[in-house]
Amino acid sequence: QVQLVESGGGLVQAGGSLRLSCAASGLTFSTYNMGWFRQAPGKEREFVGTISWSGGTTDYADSVKGRFTISRDNAKNSAYLEMNSLKPEDTAVYYCAAASKYYIGSQLPRQYVHWGQGTQVTVSS
Numbered sequence: 442q443v444q445l446v447e448s449g450g451g452l453v454q455a456g457g458s459l460r461l462s463c464a465a466s467g468l469t470f471s472t473y474n475m476g477w478f479r480q481a482p483g484k485e486r487e488f489v490g491t492i493s494w495s496g497g498t499t500d501y502a503d504s505v506k507g508r509f510t511i512s513r514d515n516a517k518n519s520a521y522l523e524m525n526s527l528k529p530e531d532t533a534v535y536y537c538a539a540a541s542k543y544y545i546g547s548q549l550p551r552q553y554v555h556w557g558q559g560t561q562v563t564v565s566s
Contacts, residue, residue, distance in 0.1 A: 462520075475491065476548075508525050
């Protein structure tokens with residue numbers, strides 16, 4: 442059974458930083474592209490960023506570019522989202538997701554076949 446478990450969310454002041462982790466099990470992690478998405482109350486789920494199966498390619502939403510960094514450690518079956526210079530508008534539930542290695546750079550939720558349960562990030566002003 443595939444499991445993606447996010448951790449590291451919490452409450453932080455504007456300008457602060459958080460590092461989210463996504464621990465994967467039940468799949469060959471190194472063959473999946475990993476994505477991060479977020480969903481704020483009353484809004485649709487939106488793309489945050491993605492990293493290719495090898496870690497060689499990353500892509501980010503314009504709203505987080507330069508502030509967020511995605512990385513992965515295939516030996517640990519884990520992906521990470523480093524978030525700096527956080528803003529109140531970054532407040533959302535953050536999800537990690539896994540997509541087939543053929544969908545490098547995908548920003549489309551429908552191309553991600555496995556999802557975590559999410560972790561809450563709240564940025565206070």
